[in-house]
Amino acid sequence: MKKNIELLLNELESFGLNNDSNKQEGRLKMKNITKDTGEFLSILIKSNKAKNVLEVGTSNGYSTIWLAQNFLDSEGHVTTLEFDDNKITMALDNFKRAELESIISLHHGDAGEFIKNQDDQIFDFIFLDSDRKQYLIWWEDLNRILKPNSLMIVDNVNSHRQEVDKFIEIVKNSEAHNSLIVDVGKGQLMIFKK
Ligand SMILES: C[S@@+](CC[C@H](N)C(=O)[O-])C[C@H]1O[C@@H](n2cnc3c(N)ncnc32)[C@H](O)[C@@H]1O
Known part of the structure; x- marks a missing residue:
């Protein structure tokens, strides 16, 4: 990892x-x-x-x-969704400090609206770390915009299991997906779309 990014991630980790x-x-x-969890996501992006x-x-x-730092030496792009003005200001400043602005598109607005308006099968990796109450509502569109043979990772499934119980059950019962919970960070649900 580039030194300036490593230093910034360490700073942001303490700040958070x-x-x-x-x-x-x-x-x-x-x-x-x-x-x-950052290391885990990085390994998955690179290996896939x-x-x-x-x-x-x-x-x-x-x-x-x-x-995004995975795409410094290979082609790739990250689209990220946020609706909180204050956090958007902080994120844009951090992307600039990391010199990763050209690799990241930040969409300011409601994630559900954005997801609904995307074409089918355009993303080959999705990381879900947002309002857990919406996951069941977003699931159909998230699955629709994910390419086959690709992964979706959902954070906080161990730290907030009750809030995502129903979502996990639906994913586990889907014949179109393989899924597994791994004990990394706050618990990651790995969903593989066949
Ligand atoms: C758990 S935090 C994300 C943390 C971030 N992934 C990280 O690890 O640095 C969840 C974020 O989702 C945002 N959020 C919640 N509901 C949203 C929605 N419907 N549309 C866009 N952003 C939303 C919140 O404002 C919050 O900043």
């Missing part, structure tokens, strides 16, 4: 942990992925040779930087 332990209001927390990544839930861009 300090910030979230000091803020009470949920919307003011960064709720970043863990560092090992993913080129067109969608992230749902940018926050201040910590996970986006983990995703």
